[in-house]
Amino acid sequence: MAKDKIIVKGAAEHNLKEVNVEIPRDELVVMTGLSGSGKSSLAFDTIYAEGQRRYVESLSAYARQFLGQMEKPKVEYIEGLSPSISIDQKTTSQNPRSTVGTVTEIYDYLRLLYARIGQPHCPQCGEEISSQTIDEIVEQVLELEERTKVQILAPVVRDRKGEHQDLLADIQRQGYVRVRVNGQIRELSEEINxxxxxxxxxxxxxxxxxxxxxxxxxxxxxxxTALDLADGLVIVDLIEGEELLFSENFACPDCGINLEELTPRMFSFNSPYGACATCDGLGSKREFDPEFILDQQQSLNEGAIIPWRRTRSKYYPQLLAALAAEYNFSLDTPLKDLEQETIELLLYGTPRKLKFKYTNRYNRTRLHETSFKGIIGYLQRKLREASDKGRKRLEKYMSIRNCPDCTGQRLKPESLAVTFGGKSIIEITEMSIEEALNFFTEVELAERDQLIGGQILKEIRERLRFLDNVGLNYLNLSRAASTLSGGEAQRIRLATQIGSSLVGVLYILDEPSIGLHQRDNARLINTLKELRDLGNTVLVVEHDEETIRAADHVIDLGPRAGKKGGEIVAQGQVEDITAVEESLTGQYLAGEKKISVPKERQQTNGKFLEIKGAAQHNLKEIDVEIALGVFNCVTGVSGSGKSTLVNEILNKRLKQEFYKSKEKPGIHQExxxxxxxxxxxxxDQSPIGRTPRSNPATYTKVFDYIRETFAQTPEAKQRGYQKGRFSFNVKGGRCEACSGDGIIKIDMHFLSDIYVPCEVCEGQRYNQETLEIRYKGKNIADVLDMTVEEALDFFEHIPKIKRRLQTLYDVGLGYIRLGQPSTTLSGGEAQRVKLSSELGKRSTGNTVYILDEPTTGLHFADVKRLLEVLKRLRDKGNTIIVIEHNLDVIKSADYIIDLGPEGGEYGGEVIATGTPEEVAQVESSYTGQFLQNVLEH
Structure with a gap:
């Protein structure tokens, strides 16, 4: 077996055609090719999957029962395979408690640092907390009211698991006869289990x-005695009263506050010992929002209280009438014209009793007396009593706000009052990676603190440096992991892997350059090389030209996509790829094929969407004009504010206007x-469906016309079959053994569930009678198994089917199958399915289309086709707004808005606007600097 190669023989997963390939070990290898050519099938579904399977097989039977059975990929054999780690674009975590700091483990080191050499302060007066003497503790206790009975307790165990029998025996030997266990006094002579x-x-x-x-x-x-027993802590229990904790080590004599010894868990917002008690460490609370509850344009009689509009109860209208009479306001006045005090009264209520005649639905009248709890008070009561379904209904009237007690800082006041270098742990996490790195590089420690915290600081600095090297210097450690883009999440995992310093590993990455500006690409490539130089094989699925040229070895798959792909077209160094005529990648790298700069640019019609005073996140109260009727591109380095401007502000504001969306736009004036x-x-790149039942045919509605076509066949008419007969989602024509899924899940008990084709329909989803109906020799299951390209030829004489299939083909998806489950589509493929669906609709000419990095997963040739599609939408009078780093897209735009100059706190400003040629002349624009090169060619 060759030790310097990974040898793959007979790979046949998905569209791979018995591929044989040799991958050099300990090198940076890039796999490229058209979208759908088989790159991911080879890298992830074959090589990585086999690596994972072998790892699981090496474990004991006991361990395997928890990991489940892993299927062997369709490959004859793989030799020289190392332990494999996949670093893909899946978002790190949807858990609201997960942050950049916790994912990278930097926060764990910070907690340890603060527990060991942090300086505690009084959470009330802010003064440094120091040790206090027994005399000082005695004086504080004696200040209690005379004749107060107290119990002096030594806390020897505080929230530790265990039976502690040896400890209890030792206490008894010292002459003590009673202990308090979990709040109950127990005699030590008793059996304490x-x-x-x-x-x-x-x-x-x-x-x-x-x-x-x-x-x-x-x-x-x-x-x-108590302080000796419990290492400096003592509890003074006012029998049938409160408890006072005193500490020899951490106490503020002025405020009478005593703290326990500092421990890492005190700085964890995921632990009850550190988390703010009000928000449980989330930093925010979901609360009823007056903006979603009241319609300011309407009066109370017109239904201004939105949650009460559909209620049939006669109680609330009569209660409001009594309230209006008591406080002298009109039920017919629009809320916007009422006094603010009246609005507060409606929302939060009054303790004053209201007396009124109440007539119920049975027309029985009685005198009723009650206080008005306020609309929010009534909604809160309803929320407490609601079922899960009811809670979801009520949540649309709520918004997430900062916790009133910790103001979003997540921790208890005692934890926030501990500082290092003059800053609390949360102040550190709110710095950008770059700022935190500078802080920890410049901080100076006393000799004693250096001995204790030196190694901890080294680990923190290294991890911050890795994050900085992969272009994430603009992120802060408190950033929620769920808000990261796929590219950001992937680069965080990449930085974490470098920090682990593993050797002899096969790393497989999926387009790590996504979301990265050209300025930062070189740093990413250097990071990949650093991972290689540690003694690892780095296999990257990538379309970025700079990354391809930096590779030690390139493997190009194709020649086309889908059934026309799945072969090795060329491999070797870049010169070897460009020498192969059949290689599309080689043709683009050699300059024989290229995406040309448009000869003419669409002129603006003088109309703009003007965003005034944009100030969300790092935006510096900027005014931005987006030209209507043209192809706009919003550019800038990673973290400069592009997504905030377009997605958080403009998109949400437009959705509010057109669709009455409840999502609040980011901070802006108008x-x-x-x-x-x-x-x-x-x-966007979110899935087109959550279940295997959803597929490109159903999403684009082309399946409706296909089912209609089958229903129009003579045999279907003769049998009385309607188009519903050809749906796998309803009873009638589908296979009932699998309910139209085509597969059956088998419960393996202690092993993971497995899926097998349905034995009745053999995976075809339909019953035998339905499959007997044929159109041009094919049944409905055969059609679902066709690729878009095959279906386009098959239905060429049916215009309404052909038109929709043509749009799928035009966006570069000719290789996907019509019935391919949506769960198997990549983010880029899902985005292009949505784009094709929009192309298939009749355009009004006044639509705004927003796309966030649509070139994800696209080869040069696919980008060219995507641009043609976007220009078709623009030529109908629509407005295109694309957030993008790809220079081929940027140079093809009509109008550019470039943000920067840097990411994070140093970004958020408009650096340049205008045509690509105009932006290229702006020296302070990084985008402009790179545009100069591509516009000249």
Missing amino acids: LDKYQWHRIEVVVDRLLIKEGVKERLADSLE VLGIEEVDKVITI
Whole structure:
């Protein structure tokens, strides 16, 4: 077996045609080719899948029962395979508690740093907390009211699992007869059985005494004993009253506040010991929002209280009438004209009792007396009593706001009051990666602190440096992981892997350059090389030209996509690829094929969407004009504010206007020119469906016409079959053994579930009678198994089917099958299916189309086709707004808005606007600098 190669023989997964390939080890290898040519099938579904399967097979039977059975990919054999790690574009986590800091483990090191060398301060007065003497503790206890009975306790176990029998025996040997276990006093002579799986508190009862004159000496002795037993902590329990915690180590004598010893869990917002008690460490709370509850344009009689519009209850109208009479306001006045005090009264209620005659639905009248709880009060009560379905209905009247107690900082006041270098742990996490790196590079430690925290600081600095190297210097550690783009999440995992310093690993990456400006691409490539130089094989599926040229070895798949792909067209160094005529990649790399700069650009019609005072996130209260009727491109380095401007502000504002969306736009003053457009369509990379039942044919509605065509066949008419007969979602024509799924899930009990083709329909989804109906020799299952390109020829004489299939073909999806489950489509493919669906509709000419990085997963040739499609939409009078880093797209735009100059705090400004030629002349624009090169060729 060759030790310097990974040898793959007979790979036949998906569209791969018995591929044989040798991949050099310990090199940076790039796999490229047209979308759908088989790159991912070879890299992820074959090589990575086999690596994972072998790893699972190497484990014990006990471990395998939790991991499940893994199918062997369709490959004859693979030799020289190393342990494999996949770094793909899936978002890191949807958990609201997961942040960049927790995902990268930097926050874990920060917690340790603060616990070991953090400086505690009083959460009330802000003064540094220092140790206090027994005399000071005695004086504080003696300040309690005379004749107060107290119990002096030594907390020897605080929230630690275990049975602690040895400890209890030791306490008894010291002469103590009572302990308090989880709040209950127990005699040590009793049998105390502690369940080791529970959390416990055990406090030794040292003394009981009455606070009175002359008790000082005895109190001091008891406190000293307790402090010795519990390492500097003591509890003074006011029997049938509150408990006071005193500490020799951390106490503020001015405020009477005592803190426990600092531990890492005190700085965790995922632990009850550190999390803010109000929001449980989330930093925010979902609360009823007056904006979603009240319609300011209407009066109460017209239904201004939105949640009460559909209620049949006669109670609320009569209650409001009584309230209006008591406080002298009109039920017929629009809310916008009422006093603010009246609005507050409606929302939050009044304790004053209201007396009114109440007539119920049975027309029985009685005198009723009640206080008005306020609309929000009534909704909160309903929320407490609601079922899950009811809660979801009520959540549309709520918005997420910062927690009122921790103001979004997630931690308890005691934790926030601990500082390092003059900053709390949350202040550190709110810095950008670049700022945090500078802070930890410049911070100086005392000799003792250097001994304790030096290694921790080294780990923090290294991890921050890795994040900076992969172009994520604009992110902050408190950024929610769920808000990261696929490219950002992938680069975070890449930085984490470099930090792990593993050797001899096969890393497989899926387009790591996504979302990265050309300025930062070189740093990413250097990071990939650093991973290689550690002694690893780095296999990258990529379309980026700079990455391809930087590779040690290139493997080009094709020659086309789908059934016409799945072969190795060329491999070797870049010169080897350009020498192969059949290689489309080679032709573009050699310059024989290219995406030309448009000879003419669409002129603006003088109308604009004007965003005024955009200030969300890092935007610096900017005014931005987006030209209508042209192809706009919003550019800038990663983190400059592009997505915030387009997705958070403009898109949400337009959706509010056209679709009454409840999502709040980001901070801005106003958007002018909305009257010039009639709708907004967002074409993003989210899945077109969540289940295998959804597919390109159903999503684009072409399946409706295909089913109609089958229903029009003579045999279908003779049997009385309607088009519903050819749906796999309803009873009648589908196979009932699998309910039209084509597959059956088998419960393997302690192994993972497996899916097998239905034995009755053999995966065809329909019953035998339905499959007997044929059009041009094909049944409905045969049609669903066709690629778009095959179906285009098959239905060439049916215009309404051909038109929709043509749009799928035009966006570069000729290779996907009509019935391909939506769950198997990549984000880029899902985006192009949506784009084709929009192309198939009749255009009004006044639509705004918003696309976020549509070139994801696209080869040079596919980008060229995508641009033709976008220009078709523009030529109908529509407005195209694309967020993009791809220079071929940017140079093809009619109008550019370039943001920057940097990412994060140093971005958020408009650097340049105008045509690509105009932006290229702006020296301060990074985008302009790169445009100069591509416009000259």
